[in-house]
Amino acid sequence: MSYVQSIPPHDIEAHLAEHDNKSILRFITCGSVDDGKSTLIGRLLYDAKLVFEDQLANLGRVGSPGAANGKEIDLALLLDGLEAEREQGITIDVAYRYFATSKRKFIVADTPGHEEYTRNMVTGASTADLAIILIDSRQGILQQTRRHSYIASLLGIRHVVLAVNKIDLVDFQQQVYEEIVADYMAFAKELGFASIRPIPISARDGDNVISASANTPWYRGAALLEYLETVELDPTDQAKPFRFPVQMVMRPNADFRGYAGQISCGRISVGDPVVVAKTGQRTSVKAIVTYDGELATAGEGEAVTLVLSDEVDASRGNMLVAPGARPFVADQFQAHVIWFDTNPMMPGRSYILRTETDSVSATVTTLKHQVNINSFIREAAKSLQMNEVGVCNISTQAPIAFDAYKDNRATGNFIIVDRVTNATVGAGLIDFPLRRADNVHWHALEVNKSARSAMKNQLPAVLWFTGLSGSGKSTIANELDRILHAQGKHTYLLDGDNVRHGLNRDLGFTEEDRVENIRRVAEVAKLMADAGLIVLVSFISPFRDERRMARELMEEGEFIEIFVDTPLDECARRDPKGLYEKALAGKIANFTGVSSCYEAPENPELHIRTVGHQPTDLALAIEEFLDCRIGGQMTPLQRPT
Numbered sequence: 066m067s068y069v070q071s072i073p074p075h076d077i078e079a080h081l082a083e084h085d086n087k088s089i090l091r092f093i094t095c096g097s098v099d100d101g102k103s104t105l106i107g108r109l110l111y112d113a114k115l116v117f118e119d120q121l122a123n124l125g126r127v128g129s130p131g132a133a134n135g136k137e138i139d140l141a142l143l144l145d146g147l148e149a150e151r152e153q154g155i156t157i158d159v160a161y162r163y164f165a166t167s168k169r170k171f172i173v174a175d176t177p178g179h180e181e182y183t184r185n186m187v188t189g190a191s192t193a194d195l196a197i198i199l200i201d202s203r204q205g206i207l208q209q210t211r212r213h214s215y216i217a218s219l220l221g222i223r224h225v226v227l228a229v230n231k232i233d234l235v236d237f238q239q240q241v242y243e244e245i246v247a248d249y250m251a252f253a254k255e256l257g258f259a260s261i262r263p264i265p266i267s268a269r270d271g272d273n274v275i276s277a278s279a280n281t282p283w284y285r286g287a288a289l290l291e292y293l294e295t296v297e298l299d300p301t302d303q304a305k306p307f308r309f310p311v312q313m314v315m316r317p318n319a320d321f322r323g324y325a326g327q328i329s330c331g332r333i334s335v336g337d338p339v340v341v342a343k344t345g346q347r348t349s350v351k352a353i354v355t356y357d358g359e360l361a362t363a364g365e366g367e368a369v370t371l372v373l374s375d376e377v378d379a380s381r382g383n384m385l386v387a388p389g390a391r392p393f394v395a396d397q398f399q400a401h402v403i404w405f406d407t408n409p410m411m412p413g414r415s416y417i418l419r420t421e422t423d424s425v426s427a428t429v430t431t432l433k434h435q436v437n438i439n440s441f442i443r444e445a446a447k448s449l450q451m452n453e454v455g456v457c458n459i460s461t462q463a464p465i466a467f468d469a470y471k472d473n474r475a476t477g478n479f480i481i482v483d484r485v486t487n488a489t490v491g492a493g494l495i496d497f498p499l500r501r502a503d504n505v506h507w508h509a510l511e512v513n514k515s516a517r518s519a520m521k522n523q524l525p526a527v528l529w530f531t532g533l534s535g536s537g538k539s540t541i542a543n544e545l546d547r548i549l550h551a552q553g554k555h556t557y558l559l560d561g562d563n564v565r566h567g568l569n570r571d572l573g574f575t576e577e578d579r580v581e582n583i584r585r586v587a588e589v590a591k592l593m594a595d596a597g598l599i600v601l602v603s604f605i606s607p608f609r610d611e612r613r614m615a616r617e618l619m620e621e622g623e624f625i626e627i628f629v630d631t632p633l634d635e636c637a638r639r640d641p642k643g644l645y646e647k648a649l650a651g652k653i654a655n656f657t658g659v660s661s662c663y664e665a666p667e668n669p670e671l672h673i674r675t676v677g678h679q680p681t682d683l684a685l686a687i688e689e690f691l692d693c694r695i696g697g698q699m700t701p702l703q704r705p706t
Contacts, residue, residue: 096199097209105268218256306390307331323370329475334362342384342466382423395498406490409448413580415614417482426462470494517597532629535636544684587615
C-alpha cells in the first residue's frame, strides 16, 4: 500500500485544494517507558513512505549503533531529536510531526513515558482527539499506563487505540493479547472513552501498522493507519458560544483601536453584538481585520483583530463573548489539578495562575481529595506529590473569566507557576465556579482605614518578626510593644504560641499546617492594619512564599519584614523552652532548623543580628526606624543592621 502520489503539474492546484479540505486528526502516543511509542510513529512514517531521503540518510548514520539488532536503522530517532534522547534512548520532550495520506491529515505528538516528564504528556494531550496507548506485550498494564489513560480521559480525549506492542516477542500469542485487552477494558470502563480499539502490533517489524500482518491471522480488524484514516471523530460543535480571549490591544495610530487574538470557539460576523466578559460592557463588531484584509465572518481557530463600535475596557486577560452565553467570572472555583513539581503542592501557599490570556495570584484554599489512579478511589490528602491528581478549591486574587473545561478546553484550563523559580509546577482543569464567589461581596464601609489612622495619629503597619525558635523574636517584639505603648501608640502583638491556643489550635507542625498557620495570621494582621493599628507579628514563618503572600495582602509600604538573625547553635544554647534538646533527640518532628528547613529572608526591611546586643537596644533601633519611616526620612541605605 503506497501513500505517495504522483501528481501531474496541471493538477497541482486541484490537489492542493483537495488537501486543504481533508479532515485533521490530532493524536498522541503515550504509555510507559520503552513501550515503543517513538518506534511506532517512526515505523508508520517509514512504511507509508512519508520520510524524506535525507532524513533516512542521516538516520542511517546516526541510528545504526543504537538499532535493536545492530544493523537496522533506529526508527525511533525520527521522533527523538534531542541529543540527550539519542544518547539515552528515551523520549524527553514532546515531538510533533505532521503528515498526510490520501484520506486525512495528521498531527501526532509523541510524548515521553518517564514519570518525571508527565507534564510533557499533558501538553501533548491537551489538544488531541485520539490517544494511542501502547502496552508492552511482555509486561501488560503498568502504573504509567493507568496514569496516562486517566490523564487522557481527564483532558477530554474521547477515542483510544490500545496498541498491544512487541507482540512478536511473545510469539504472536492470541491469548496474551486477549488477556491484556480484557485487563485494560476492565480498568478503562470508568474513564468514559467513546471508543477503544485494540490492535496487536510490532512497531519494530511493522506488523499491523500499515497493513494486516500474516503473523496474526486471528486478528480480523483494521491495521493502525487504516483505522486512523477512518475513525469518526466527534463533530465540531458549531453552536458553541463565541469566545475571543484578548491577546493584545492594537493601536498603530490614533484612528485605529483593535483587539487581537485567536477565536477559541464559535463564530463572529461584522455587526454581531459582543460583551466584555469581566465588565459586562456591551458593544458590537465594527470590522474583522486580518493581515490579508477584512473579513465578513470568522470562526474557531482564526487569528483576527476585532474593531468594536464603542470604546470599551477590554485589555489582555479579558474576553469578548456572546451576549446570550457569557462565561463565568469568579475568583473561586473547583478544579482538577495535575501536579508536576518535586516539591509538593500545599493548600494556603501562593502561586501564579495563568490562563490563556490572564495571570493572577492564586491559592489552593482546599485540597478536597486526591484521586487514586489505580482504583479511582477518592483519598484524603493534605498535599499533592509529583504526578498526583487532586480536586481542589482555588481562590484567585482577582476574578478571571472562564468556562468549565468540559465545555471549552481553551478557556477552561490553566497552569500553576511557582512564584520564585517561575517554573510550571501544575496544570488544572476547571470544573465549576464556587457559588459563594457570586454571593459574597466586599462591603464598602463608611469609616475606612484612613479615618481610623487619623484618629489614632499614626500610620498602620505590620511588623513581621521572623527567625528561628529561640532567636529572640518574641522578646524583642514584646519590648517594642512596651515602648510604643508608652508613647501612646495603638498596637497589638500576635505571638505564634499565643495564637495556637485559640485561632490555630487545630493546626499541627507539618509543612502544610505551617502554611495554613501563616495564612490565617496574615489575614488577621490585615484586618488589624485596616483598623489603623501597628501590628507586631512574631512567628517563625519559615517559608518565603508565605511571607511574600502576607506582604501582598497589605498595602504598599505597610509590611515591614524584620529578620531576627540568630545562629542555630546560639538558639540551641539558649533553648528557653527545651525544644532543641527534644528535637535533636528525635522527639519532636518537623522542628525548624533541625528536621525542617528555614528559608531566610533575602531582602528584609530590617536585618537584626542579636548576638552581642540587648533586646531593649534592638527594640529601640526598630522604633527609630519607624519614626524615620513616618517622617519620610528613611532611605534603603539608612536601614539599621
